Structures are given as structure tokens and as C-alpha cells.
Amino acid sequence: MLHQLIDPILVMIRETVAQWGYLGVAVMMAIESANIPLPSEAIMPTAGVLVQQGRMDINLAALAGAIGCVLGSVPSYFLGMYGGRPFVEKYGKWILVSPADLDTADKWVARWGDWTFFICRMLPVVRTFISFPAGMLRAHFGLFVLSTFVGSFIWCWFLTWVGVKFGENMEVFTDVWHKFDVVIVLVLGGGFGYYLYRHLKH
Numbered sequence: 001m002l003h004q005l006i007d008p009i010l011v012m013i014r015e016t017v018a019q020w021g022y023l024g025v026a027v028m029m030a031i032e033s034a035n036i037p038l039p040s041e042a043i044m045p046t047a048g049v050l051v052q053q054g055r056m057d058i059n060l061a062a063l064a065g066a067i068g069c070v071l072g073s074v075p076s077y078f079l080g081m082y083g084g085r086p087f088v089e090k091y092g093k094w095i096l097v098s099p100a101d102l103d104t105a106d107k108w109v110a111r112w113g114d115w116t117f118f119i120c121r122m123l124p125v126v127r128t129f130i131s132f133p134a135g136m137l138r139a140h141f142g143l144f145v146l147s148t149f150v151g152s153f154i155w156c157w158f159l160t161w162v163g164v165k166f167g168e169n170m171e172v173f174t175d176v177w178h179k180f181d182v183v184i185v186l187v188l189g190g191g192f193g194y195y196l197y198r199h200l201k202h
Helices: 002-020 022-033 040-052 057-094 099-122 129-138 141-166 170-201
Strands: none
Touching: 002 022, 002 040, 022 040, 022 057, 040 057, 040 141, 057 129, 057 141, 099 129, 099 141, 129 141
16 A cells, blocks of 8 residues: 555656756755655665766766755745744644743754754755754754755765665665664654653643
8 A cells, every 4th residue: 555655756756857857856855855755765866877877967966956955945944934933932832832942942953953954954754854943943044054955965965876876776775774764753753752741741
């Protein structure tokens, strides 16, 4: 059942990148960075296969991916700032987020946010959704864009290189990589569970 839902998406990604080239990479990565979970683990390795075939350059493919990430992240950032932030400030008590929680998060972002968002750009799952909380927590926009671009370029270059090395045998890489996805989801779920426990306890 799951394959019936995912396989058409993967085919669409590969066809778009193959037909549109660098523009296809940028468009797909922009969608992936706008809170829509298109797998970059399928987008950039497809570009890597085209690099292997001599139809793309690895650095230009990574650059197109990074530009797409920035273009997709900016709307998500402002959605978090102008939509998510007012919503949480008004209704936060109903979702166990107090003004003190927001204040603590703002201070944490002011101190560590730039490095955090940079690292998050190189993590599966997290990278897709990080722009919205960055906007909600009012991260410095210029530094956010810079960290998004640099972190995304590194991520896109690595995945493109994977496509070059594995070629048409991407299933080997995908099977191993999805285990990291599971670990990250479990860690996030555990952190959220601990947050709920702390707040419900008080």
C-alpha cells in the first residue's frame, strides 16, 4: 500500500529532474523546503545519475538544489513569523506553550540558533520543516538565509555525489539511509513526549 503511494511520487521527481535539469532540481528542492515532504534523498541522487551520464555538473546541481532550498524556506519562514507566532501567543496555553516557554526559546535561538539551523539543514526529516519554527522564533533573517544556503549546498552536494557513486543502484543507499530517518523520528517523538510530560506534570 505504501509503495503504491510513494512510487508515483518518485517517478514524478525523476522525470522532472531529467526533463528540466537544473531548474527541475531547484523547483523540487524548493517544494521540499516549504514543509512539503518531497524526499531530497530522491531528488539530488537523481541529479547525480545525470552527472554520471555527463548531462549535469555536480557543483551546479548542488548549487541549484541550495538555491531551491532558500526559495522554499523563505515563505515558510515568514509563515511562521506572521502566522505561527501570533497563533501560539494567543492560543499557546491550549497546546501547552506558555509565554515563558516562548521567551526561553527566543533566548536560546538568539544564542545558538544560527548553528542549529545550519546543522538542521543537513538532517533528514528535520530539514523539511525547520524554516517554520525559525520564523516563529524570529531567527535573524539574513543569517537564517545564509545558514540555509550553506547547509543545503553541503547536503545537496553529498546526495548528488551519492547518486554519482551508486548510479542506478540507489535502492542500496535508500535502504540504509531510511534507518537514519527512523532514528530521527524516534528522537523527535521522545523529545516531544518528554515536553508533554514536563508540562502536564506541572
